[in-house]
Amino acid sequence: MEKELTIDILSSVQKPARYTGGEFASIIKPQAEVEATICLAFPDVYEVGMSYLGFKILYHLLNKEQGVQAERVYAPWIDMEAKMRERHIPLRTLETKKTLKECDIVGFTLQYELSYTNILNMLDLGGVPVLAADRTDEDPLVIVGGPCVYNPEPLADFFDFAIIGEGEEVMVEVMTAYKKWKRAGKPGGRQAFLQEVVKISGIYVPSFYKVEYNENNTIKAVQPVAENVPPVVYKRVVGDMNSVDFPTSPIVPFGEIVHDRIMLEVFRGCSRGCRFCHAGMVYRPVRERKPEVLKDLARQLVDNTGYNEISLVSLSSADYSCLAPMVHDMIDEFKDDRVSVSLPSLRIDSFCVAIAKEIQAVRKSGLTFAPEAGSQKMRDVINKGVTEEDLMNAVGAAFESGWNSVKLYFMIGLPFENDGDVLAIADLARKVQYKYYQVTGKRGCKVTCSASFFVPKPYTAFQWFAQDDLENIRRKQFLLKDEIKTIKNVTLNYHDSKTGIIEAVFARGDRKLGKALLLAWQKGARFDGWSDCFDYERWLEAFAEAGLDKDFYAARQRGENEVFPWEHISPGVSRKFLWNEWQKAYAQQLTHDCRRSTCTGCGVCQKLGVKIIDYKNAHGEVEA
Amino acid sequence: MKLRMQITKDPEIRFISHLEYARTISRAIRRAKLPAAYSEGFNPHLKFSLASALGVGVVSYTEFVEIELAEPMEVELAAKALDKALPRGIRVLAADAVDTHHAALMSQAAGANYRVTLPYSRDISEAVTAFNEAPQLLFKKAAPKTKAGFKEIDVKFYIPHIDVTCDGAATVFAFDCKITPTGSMKAVDLLNALNEHYQLDLPVEMADIERLNLYRLSKKGNKVPMLNNDAVKLG
Secondary structure (H helix, E strand, O other): OOOOOOHHHHHHOOOHHHHOOOOEOOOOOOHHHOOEEEEEEEOOOHHHHOOOHHHHHHHHHHHOOOOEEEEEEEOOOHHHHHHHHHHOOOOEOOOOOOEHHHOOEEEEEOOOHHHHHHHHHHHHHOOOOOOHHHOOOOOOEEEEEOHHHHOOHHHOOOOOEEEOEOHHHHHHHHHHHHHHHHHOOOOOHHHHHHHHHOOOOOEEOHHHEEEEEOOOOOEEEEEEOOOOOOOOEEOEOOOOOOOOOOOOOOOEOOOOOOOOOEEEEOEEOOOOOOOOOHHHHHOOOOEEOOHHHHHHHHHHHHHHHOOOEEEEEOOOHHHOOOHHHHHHHHHHHHOOOOOEEEOOOOOOOHHHHHHHHHHHOOOOOOOEEEEEOOOHHHHHHOOOOOOHHHHHHHHHHHHHOOOOEEEEEEEEOOOOOOHHHHHHHHHHHHHHHHHHHHHHOOOOOEEEEEEEEOOOOOOOHHHHOOOOOHHHHHHHHHHHHHHHHOOOOEEEEEOOOHHHHHHHHHHOOOOOHHHHHHHHHHOOOOOOOOOOOOOHHHHHHHHHHHOOOHHHHHOOOOOOOOEOOOOOEEOOOOHHHHHHHHHHHHOOOOOOOOOOOOOOOOOHHHHHOOOEEOOOOOOOEEOO | OEEEEEEEEOHHHOOOOHHHHHHHHHHHHHHOOOOEOEOOOOOOOEOEEEOOOOOOOOEEEEEEEEEEEOOOOOHHHHHHHHHHHOOOOOOEEEEEEEOOOOOOHHHHOOEEEEEEEEOOOOOOHHHHHHHHHOOOOEEEEEOOOOOOOEEEEEHHHHOOOEEEEEOOOOEEEEEEEEOEOOEOOOHHHHHHHHHHHHOOOOOHHHOEEEEEEEEEEOOOOOEEEOOOOOOEEOO
8 A cells, every 4th residue: 555645744735625535525436336437637736626617527427427436636736746755655536545546547637738747747646657658558548638639739648548529428438438348358458448449539549640740840741540540530519508417516625716606507619709719619619508407507506515606607608698587587596595696707798787787786796808909900800899889888887887997808919919009908998997987977997907918729710820929028018017007097917928938839739849848847847827836947948958949839920731730630610711710810800700690611510510509599509 | 593513523624724614514504404594795694603713634523513593493403404414524413502692602612622642652651740740831832923923821721631541553642621711722732842841752743633522611610511411412
């Protein structure tokens, strides 16, 4: 028996409850019933990982399967890691305290490129060889899924296979195949299982593909080198959100987590078509849940969790076709339970302000709008579909309803942006303040602007774009900072842009980056998304030692016909559609939302055989 | 009416903080659908209180929660409902009810009984005898909020007597610790004080601390259970 965490260790680290489990509704099955254990591994701390809806869904769904035990593990914070390494204590699951090595499958979610080093670190701490090639039949299968899986290539050396797309159906198929193989005595070892599992739609096995490069280091071709392997792995997608399982008794943690409330997914997908947005492309098409289904789920969730807030989550909840009546009904239904309803984000219009006002009747919350860019030109470039007038109407309605501060969210470093566009952010903040004066006759409206550094992502219209370099983005930040300093009661928040560079490298990276990732981790990189742990110099050293150029990945404009490293994995969006969007961005032309209008030709519905489901009309289905 | 329940903090969840413990109880009260009273205002909160703040890492079989109810409910039903709504690691052992204006339970607590187990096998009987015979034992306990950063206490005032046994592998301390309206002392500080005064090398960081009992004192000075004699017992 390997060592476990002892009293002295747990007494000496921050938030020890992160490591001890036992939360309400966590599931431990009688060991005699368990045929296969899958560990859902989140490569960040407990409070972040426990807030992730995807794992709440999979934990519930997989534990419903006979013979399957789904468990959890999170990245130990650096204080705990130091103790574990000092005493040689392996990383274990929270449920049955298995080491990662003792699990059948370890599944990481890829939420964010800067959590990749934590994956390597967790495998190592859990006793699993970090490189897939070094794993034997004694080791678990390491799998990945989640939004970044549409370009998993920088991690190709480290995982055995990937789940592309929505996991509800395919994960059950994988576990069924695994149980069958295990029952038969694991014939042929892990290689044989990979050959079996690759037959399931949506499964990507990186070792079954060969990557050829051109002399200029761009990709020449990515081709299957084994039988039964599809040239392109398309994502799995759930056709009807009403029939798929949603967890009604999620784990309720002891301590406060990042999203410490009921998360009720009202719909999946978003087709507004913002050109920077990765989620908007990879989660298509829009599929709503019926209001009756949602109300029923909400009741069960309130009863089962004891939470006092329901957040109606999705990529753009204000777009839910039945939002106003449903919010109204929910507030009414849960008033006596002291449960409030909230929206994670607001659309920029007065309808949303009215909803926000109704929600606020139960509990007060701040108002945040995301114009994303300061100038109309830039909002057209990104296809935001919002005008200054829309924003003024929205904040005007907010001020009339009694709010006296707003938060505005922007990006800088977007394609075709000049200094004037950056300064337009300050201008917009000024106009918002003036609107407050017009509405209330008073001054002193507080406006908080937040400007993040744009990172181009694969499968978006901006996948061809060369990210701003460090010098230029800093110059833009200082320009805006100086301008905003001159305005009373307006503040600007922005982050160090170095993390954005590394994020950009991995977002559009290829397999060669695995070497840099390994080196960076060996040099001590982990928790790169945490500014107190991130070390840019360490990453530069790792790139240099791996013989790679970060600018090749982050700051290089791609040509129309360049083959991308991720094109053998697909969310169904056509390359032609994205290229057209890129051209339209340059021309500042808008593309409409197909949700309640005509098809815009992204190709997802046709390719994957799915339909938009929206309850604006009675039967819900929208003909493409 | 006010429900009062004796609950546990079992070893498996010993590392949750007092705040985490309190949040967990409040959510369990909601899950159990007890007709609890809420405060007024924008952020209505449950009217309930925990008897004492237990340190992180300390196990207890004798925690108490008081829940103010907006409408009456049968004690046994309430206790069973809450027990079912709690995570493994917190159990309801007993419950009673008093009227709302009854003094808070914790104000009546006069002492606690502890068992502390250490992976330690050296003979410390001399030190134990010296401690039990000492009229006073001053110790500077950490007090981060004060200017000096510590506060001098007389350990013997709180813990007049200790019983220590050793089975060869582990040393077990059993003692009572006084609780006064102005406070008490931490069990772990007994070990720190012993190390300091008798030059012992007890591995304080490995201490497995369990609070076994909490009690009131009668006018004659006898130990009296926290809950009334007619309290409903579960499990």
